[in-house]
Every structure is written in structure tokens, then in C-alpha cells.
Amino acid sequence: MISTFFAVAFRNILKNRRRSLVTLLAFGVGFAALSLFRGYTTNVFEELRSSAILDEGLGHLTISKEGWREKGSLDPEKYLLTKDELDKVAAIVKAEPGVVMVSPKLNLAGLASNGKVSQIFIAEGVVPEDFKALSRADAKVRSKLSQQTPDAVEIGEGLARLMDIQGGEGSAVLSGVTLAGQMNAIDVQVVRAFNTGVPDTNDKFVRMPLELAQQLYETDRADRILVLLNDVEATEATRTNLLTKLRGAGLSMEIKTWEELSVFFAGTNEMLGILLSFMGSIVLVIVVMSVINTMGVAVMERTREIGTLRALGLKKQGTVTLFALEGAMLGVLGCLIGTAIHTAVWAVIKVAQPMYTPPGFSEEVPFVIAYVPEFLVGLGFFMVVFALFAAILPASRASKQSVVVSLGHI
Numbered sequence: 527m528i529s530t531f532f533a534v535a536f537r538n539i540l541k542n543r544r545r546s547l548v549t550l551l552a553f554g555v556g557f558a559a560l561s562l563f564r565g566y567t568t569n570v571f572e573e574l575r576s577s578a579i580l581d582e583g584l585g586h587l588t589i590s591k592e593g594w595r596e597k598g599s600l601d602p603e604k605y606l607l608t609k610d611e612l613d614k615v616a617a618i619v620k621a622e623p624g625v626v627m628v629s630p631k632l633n634l635a636g637l638a639s640n641g642k643v644s645q646i647f648i649a650e651g652v653v654p655e656d657f658k659a660l661s662r663a664d665a666k667v668r669s670k671l672s673q674q675t676p677d678a679v680e681i682g683e684g685l686a687r688l689m690d691i692q693g694g695e696g697s698a699v700l701s702g703v704t705l706a707g708q709m710n711a712i713d714v715q716v717v718r719a720f721n722t723g724v725p726d727t728n729d730k731f732v733r734m735p736l737e738l739a740q741q742l743y744e745t746d747r748a749d750r751i752l753v754l755l756n757d758v759e760a761t762e763a764t765r766t767n768l769l770t771k772l773r774g775a776g777l778s779m780e781i782k783t784w785e786e787l788s789v790f791f792a793g794t795n796e797m798l799g800i801l802l803s804f805m806g807s808i809v810l811v812i813v814v815m816s817v818i819n820t821m822g823v824a825v826m827e828r829t830r831e832i833g834t835l836r837a838l839g840l841k842k843q844g845t846v847t848l849f850a851l852e853g854a855m856l857g858v859l860g861c862l863i864g865t866a867i868h869t870a871v872w873a874v875i876k877v878a879q880p881m882y883t884p885p886g887f888s889e890e891v892p893f894v895i896a897y898v899p900e901f902l903v904g905l906g907f908f909m910v911v912f913a914l915f916a917a918i919l920p921a922s923r924a925s926k927q928s929v930v931v932s933l934g935h936i
Contacts, residue, residue, distance in 0.1 A: 546856065549820045553860025556809035557909060558867035561902055563805055565872065565895040567798040570884075572896070574795070575758070578788035580660045581723070583652065585627070585752035586761045587768070588787060589615060592778045594749060603705045606632075606747035611777065615751055618771050624755050624764060629656035630748035632739045636702025638681075638732065640689045647685065647700065649732035651739025651748075660754065669733070670717040676735055678717045684729030686719035694719030700732070704744040712742050724790075810912060813860075817853055817916040846922055853917025857910035865902060872897055 578584050590598075594605040607615070607630070616628045632651035637644045654671035661668050671678055679700075686694060694716065701711035714734070722728045740746055755764060765781045772779045785791060872895050881890040 545820055545823065549816050549856055550860045550863055552816045553813050553856065553909070553913070554863030554867055556813050557861055557864025557905065558871065560802075560806055560809050561864065561868045561898070561905055562871055562895055563802060564901050564905075565868075565898055567802055568898050568901075569894045569896040570798060571795060573891070573894075574788070574791045575784070577723070578784045578791050579754075579758070582788065583631075583650070583657060583660055583752065584784045584787050585629075585660070586755040586758060586784055587753040587765055588750050588782045588784075589619070589753060589768070589772075589779050590750040590782075592780045594780070595782075598749060602749070603745075606705075606745065606749050607751070609746050612748060612751065614775065615772065615777060615779065618775060618777075619751070619753055619768060622764060622768060622771075624757060624760050625753060626756050627656055627659060627752070627754035629653050629752045629754075630736060631750050631752055632736055632743065632748045634702055634739055634743055636700055636742070638685065638689060639699045639701070640691070640696070641699070643689055645685060645688050645730065647681075647730050647732045648727070649679075649700070649734055649739060651734055651736040653736050656752075657733075671733065671735055673735070675715070675717070676738055677712070677714050679714045679732055679734040679738070680718040680720055681716055681733075682722050682728040682731040683719045684725075685731065686716070688729060691716050691719065700742060702742050704742075706744065708744075710742055710744060712738065714738070810909070813909060814912055814916045817856060817913045818919060820856070821849060821853055821917040822920040846918055849917050849920070850914050854910055854914040856917075857913030858906075860913070861906040861909060865906070868902070869897075871895070 579586060591605045591607060591611075598605040612630055616630075619625055619628045630653065633649070634651065635646070635648045638647040639645075652671070654669065654673055657671065658669050669680065671680060679698075681689075681691070681698075683694075689696075689698060691698070695718075696716045698714055698716055699711055700714055701709060704710045722731050736748065740748075753764075753768075755761060761783050765783060769779070769781055875893065875895050880893045882893050883890050
């Protein structure tokens with residue numbers, strides 16, 4: 527019986543090929559548009575995550591004294607981690623399973639000068655070898671900071687232009703206020719100018735060895751500790767465990783994840799999620815209305831056929847089932863067409879490798895569409911169910927007509 531229903535439903539789809547083809551194309555294009563956009567957002571998410579954890583140097587977790595983010599700039603000495611505290615925290619964190627790296631950092635700000643021009647700078651003091659370990663394998667240019675060149679710094683390309691440092695190499699003087707409130711200055715050698723990727727920081731960012739930053743601040747302290755894990759999925763669990771252990775050791779610390787610290791990631795991820803939901807709503811409305819229209823016309827054209835089937839003993843439920851199968855078949859075929867379109871576009875983009883400049887970035891990045899099979903399967907199931915229920919609506923109305931009225935329909 528079921529096989530007969532499937533055979534009849536398939537023949538009915540072929541009965542009006544033009545109308546069925548239009549419906550299938552609308553279904554397939556909508557499916558491909560949603561799946562391609564999801565592939566794009568998936569790639570953006572992965573790239574932003576890698577950029578935040580590695581390129582920005584946030585790691586998976588950042589440990590600092592409780593209250594440092596709110597009050598650290600008002601009373602930096604109080605909220606900086608002492609050498610003893612750094613050693614205690616590092617020992618506890620390194621003992622945690624899954625921890626790959628523990629590295630102290632220090633933020634500072636001041637004026638950078640080439641003898642003629644002075645510019646405001648914001649700087650990050652890092653352990654050179656630890657920072658190099660964060661670099662991704664596909665990084666175009668790696669950091670030139672080294673323990674062997676303690677006075678070397680790297681600056682943003684915009685800052686290099688403002689200070690007239692040609693070729694990314696030259697000398698400069700960095701000055702700032704120490705923890706004691708005194709002015710201090712150090713001579714540095716610029717060994718590389720790099721694009722930070724963000725216009726707002728490209729003209730003021732400086733990266734330097736931690737010891738050089740401490741020298742400018744006249745301290746041996748750091749303001750936070752970066753923690754790198756071997757599994758991003760273990761971030762929350764590791765944070766919970768470390769908080770418990772640190773507080774048990776009498777250390778009042780707070781731990782932030784890379785998602786909490788990367789404001790750009792959170793905003794972009796939320797925006798793309800809203801866009802995907804908006805697009806999904808529009809596509810589903812178009813698909814559902816297309817199926818309802820196709821099945822509504824089919825039901826109207828086949829009213830006498832429905833009456834004949836009812837007269838031969840087919841029950842109301844059988845009529846609804848027949849048209850529901852037609853809707854489901856349209857959904858399945860539409861998803862197959864959509865998958866073919868998606869795969870073709872994905873392959874073209876993968877081969878062509880186009881470039882574009884995203885909002886908030888100062889350099890081009892590859893336009894990549896990730897292939898997400900699980901989303902294709904989930905979207906296909908969802909849209910087939912929608913098509914099935916869209917077909918039930920007109921079919922249920924036709925099945926409620928009496929057999930005499932259906933047979934007399936013109």
C-alpha cells in the first residue's frame with residue numbers, strides 16, 4: 527500500500543513538470559543560499575576564534591587579580607601580580623591536565639618618539655618565545671622578538687608610517703609613567719612593522735619583550751597570565767577547576783575566557799547569527815508558500831480524481847497521506863538540487879580563492895565557505911518536514927468535501 531502511494535505521488539509530481547520544476551528550483555536555491563551562508567559563518571567563527579586565541583594572543587584563558595579589569599588602571603600597583611604570585615599561579619595552572627602554555631603579560635601605554643614626532647602608543651609585553659609558539663602555521667610573517675635582542679620591539683604599520691620608520695626597521699624612544707609616578711624612557715630598536723588587522727590599533731600598537739615592558743614600568747610584576755589549552759572545548763571546565771584550586775590556595779583571582787575578552791568576536795558572532803535567522807525565516811516562508819501554491823493548484827485540478835479515489839474506498843486520511851507524500855518528495859528533490867548547487871558554488875569558491883576586506887579589518891582575507899555536512903542534513907530534514915506540512919493544508923480541505931461534490935467538480 528505504501529509503495530503504491532509513493533508511486534502515485536511521484537507520477538503526480540511528473541504530471542505537471544513545469545510547475546514542479548519551478549517549485550524545486552525555488553526550494554533548491556533557498557536551500558543552497560542558507561547552507562552557503564551557514565558555511566560562511568562557520569568559517570568566520572573558526573577564523574575569529576583562531577585569531578582571538580592565537581593572533582591576538584588571548585589564549586584560551588586569562589588569569590588576573592580580582593577587580594583588575596575594573597580598577598587596575600586607577601591603582602595599577604595594587605592589582606599587578608607580584609613575582610611570588612606569578613610563580614604560585616603558574617605552578618597550579620601547569621599541574622592542570624590539558625594546559626599547554628602559561629605565560630605572563632603586561633600592558634602599558636605612553637609616548638613613542640623618533641626625535642621629531644611623538645605619538646601615543648599602547649603596548650603589550652610578552653615572553654618572546656611563548657608568543658612565537660602561539661603563531662599559526664599559516665602565518666605570513668612570524669614575530670622577530672627574541673630573548674637575545676632585549677631592546678627589540680614590533681610596531682603597527684600605521685605607527686611606523688607616522689614615525690617615518692622605513693622598511694619596518696629603525697630606532698625610537700618609548701616613554702611612560704612608572705608605578706612610582708615618575709617619567710621613564712627607554713631606547714628601542716624597531717625590528718618589524720606589522721598589520722594588526724584592526725585600523726583602530728594599527729597606528730598605535732607596540733609589542734615588546736616582557737622584561738623591556740617591566741623596565742619601562744620599573745617593576746618585576748605582570749598584570750595577567752595567559753593560559754593555552756590543547757582543546758578549546760575544555761575551556762569552561764578548566765576555568766572552573768582552576769578557580770577552585772586558586773581560591774583554595776588563598777589566591778583571589780578571576781579568569782576570563784577568550785570569548786569574553788574578544789569583543790569583536792562576540793559582536794560579529796551575534797550579528798551573523800541574527801542574519802542567518804533572518805535569512806532562514808525569509809527562505810522558509812518562500813519555500814512554504816511555493817509548496818502550498820503548487821499543492822493547492824494540484825488539489826484543485828485533481829478534485830474529481832480525489833472524488834474517484836474516495837468512491838473506490840480511499841479514506842480521507844489516505845487522501846491527505848497521498849498529497850503529504852508529494853510534498854515530502856518535492857522537499858527531498860529540492861534538497862538534493864540545493865545540495866548540488868551548494869557543492870558546485872563551494873567548489874568554485876575553493877578553486878577561485880577570492881579575497882575581500884571584512885568590516886573592521888585593514889587587510890584582505892580569503893573568502894572561504896566551510897562545508898558543513900551536519901548542517902546540510904539538519905536543514906534538509908527541517909525543510910522536508912515543512913514541505914510535508916505545507917502540502918497537508920490544501921489536501922485536508924479537499925478531503926473534507928463529499929464524494930458527490932468532488933465528482934461533480936469542473
